[in-house]
Amino acid sequence: xxxxxxxxxxxxxxxxxxxxxxxxxxxxxxxxxxxxxxxxxxxxxxxxxxxxxxxxxxxxxxxxxxxxxxxxxxxxxxxxxxxxxxxxxxxxxxxxxxxxxxxxxxxxxxxxxxxxxxxxxxxxxxxxxxxxxxxxxxxxxxxxxxxxxxxxxxxxxxxxxxxxxxxxxxxxxxxxxxxxxxxxxxxxxxxxxxxxxxxxxxxxxxxxxxxxxxxxxxxxxxxxxxxxxxxxxxxxxxxxxxxxxxxxxxxxxxxxxxxxxxxxxxxxxxxxxxxxxxxxxxxxxxxxxxxxxxxxxxxxxxxxxxxxxxxxxxxxxxxxxxxxxxxxxxxxxxxxxxxxxxxxxxxxxxxxxxxxxxxxxxxxxxxxxxxxxxxxxxxxxxxxxxxxxxxxxxxxxxxxxxxxxxxxxxxxxxxxxxxxxxxxxxxxxxxxxxxxxxxxxxxxxxxxxxxxxxxxxxxxxxxxxxxxxxxxxxxxxxxxxxxxxxxxxxx
RNA sequence: CGGGAUGUAGCGUAGCCCGGUUAUCGCGCCUGGUUUGGGACCAGGAGGUCGCAAGUUCGAAUCUUGCCAUCCCGACCA
Numbered sequence: 182x183x184x185x186x187x188x189x190x191x192x193x194x195x196x197x198x199x200x201x202x203x204x205x206x207x208x209x210x211x212x213x214x215x216x217x218x219x220x221x222x223x224x225x226x227x228x229x230x231x232x233x234x235x236x237x238x239x240x241x242x243x244x245x246x247x248x249x250x251x252x253x254x255x256x257x258x259x260x261x262x263x264x265x266x267x268x269x270x271x272x273x274x275x276x277x278x279x280x281x282x283x284x285x286x287x288x289x290x291x292x293x294x295x296x297x298x299x300x301x302x303x304x305x306x307x308x309x310x311x312x313x314x315x316x317x318x319x320x321x322x323x324x325x326x327x328x329x330x331x332x333x334x335x336x337x338x339x340x341x342x343x344x345x346x347x348x349x350x351x352x353x354x355x356x357x358x359x360x361x362x363x364x365x366x367x368x369x370x371x372x373x374x375x376x377x378x379x380x381x382x383x384x385x386x387x388x389x390x391x392x393x394x395x396x397x398x399x400x401x402x403x404x405x406x407x408x409x410x411x412x413x414x415x416x417x418x419x420x421x422x423x424x425x426x427x428x429x430x431x432x433x434x435x436x437x438x439x440x441x442x443x444x445x446x447x448x449x450x451x452x453x454x455x456x457x458x459x460x461x462x463x464x465x466x467x468x469x470x471x472x473x474x475x476x477x478x479x480x481x482x483x484x485x486x487x488x489x490x491x492x493x494x495x496x497x498x499x500x501x502x503x504x505x506x507x508x509x510x511x512x513x514x515x516x517x518x519x520x521x522x523x524x525x526x527x528x529x530x531x532x533x534x535x536x537x538x539x540x541x542x543x544x545x546x547x548x549x550x551x552x553x554x555x556x557x558x559x560x561x562x563x564x565x566x567x568x569x570x571x572x573x574x575x576x577x578x579x580x581x582x583x584x585x586x587x588x589x590x591x592x593x594x595x596x597x598x599x600x601x602x603x604x605x606x607x608x609x610x611x612x613x614x615x616x617x618x619x620x621x622x623x624x625x626x627x628x629x630x631x632x633x634x635x636x637x638x639x640x641x642x643x644x645x646x647x648x649x650x651x652x653x654x655x656x657x658x659x660x661x662x663x664x665x666x667x668x669x670x671x672x
Numbered sequence: 673c674g675g676g677a678u679g680u681a682g683c684g685u686a687g688c689c690c691g692g693u694u695a696u697c698g699c700g701c702c703u704g705g706u707u708u709g710g711g712a713c714c715a716g717g718a719g720g721u722c723g724c725a726a727g728u729u730c731g732a733a734u735c736u737u738g739c740c741a742u743c744c745c746g747a748c749c750a
Binding site for chain 2: 185192194195198209211212213265266268269304333335337338339344345349351398417418419420421453454455456457487488489490491494495522524525526527528529530531532543545546547548555638672
């Protein structure tokens, strides 16, 4: 009633905002570009974080924490890194406030100016490499495999809830290796971890690829990425993994003695995913009734709603539900029994649909008599009657089925939206009318890439890994090309 | 940073053009009762720096100026 969601077909951006706000994931904050992540949204992020954290540890990484504030001078040490981030850094210049002598409120105390200004990290390469210099002396100290969970701040021109906020939460892995090959292997390994996570937990299919030089991370030799497709046909970079070569090692003088007792610079990687993934999740699966969350990371997997007349029925249902809840919990299911009295069943149904809870179980007196419950799945809205005997096992299966169905559906959508085109006319037409990824030949120059972006707003999302080699001619210039690349308009 | 829109209770809003009682209505909230298989109903009640600041005026939510914030669209970026 009071929580209507704008139809996706009517206004995609507003639909997205409605889902995030009314689905209880986040709120706007008093500061532009920042947001409050509410308990429900944070729980979702925690589930994502926990799975990733486990995966990082299984691949040999340890967590550490580096500080929020970075000496300004650190940033100037790696030239392209400065270019990439300088224009979006917040700077700390003072360390004290005082009462405004002219009246109410507080002002910055001009006497408390910092000798060296500090920047709030937009990413941590510089402070980390400055530290690694002290940690690494010998090949025996390598590889160094560190991850940190942190917040970062980038002063963005235009922000959107989860997709691009000024402050966001993320993890950043930073590793050091003795050889280039090993570092590249690490870069690719973590890309695989991301793809595994996004596909198998978030149920969002991704394309693994490498960025073109102009889309590369500031300071990287190669940037690998996973690209996902949203339901409006726009692409979204869901994760990146960078091979940094020796750029940061040289900038911060991180050398090690190899087995031959010769000094060499270490080889580096960095890789990250952020709360942006929450936005990706929202846009990948949801519909006009609200969020649709994949069971594996949904804060709640099952909600149980009682339907009763009078206290006698209520307590009979309570008793039965208590047993079911125990069974479901024993099966490892995150379940909530919502027996609150301040909303009626219909209201609860709508509410949990908006929040994307994968499965809803409704139990009334009639069901008790027949020893069944009404089970509704969020993804298809299908309802069925399930026997209460052995219900936990069936719910486990249903959750798996929902997880798979979400992935299959998203994959079918993506397949439908990768279009091979060979002429400029169809290239533009496809972007305008159909959206999605456009697979086309490109002459490999940054100039052509920029010209295409200028004309169509589409960027090269990536050159897919294991890309089939195929002779052709550039979509724009007609020059020879040896492979297709993926273009799309993107978030 | 350019263009557009908006700012009145937790949310959504009326009032503003044309200044004048105690700022409207709905949802939500609190109390009591009846209800409960798809967003219940009755009765009573609480809740407001009308974004902020100046100005005009006997009098400003309403007029003027400045500022702030948010959203959308665009250029830049995870």
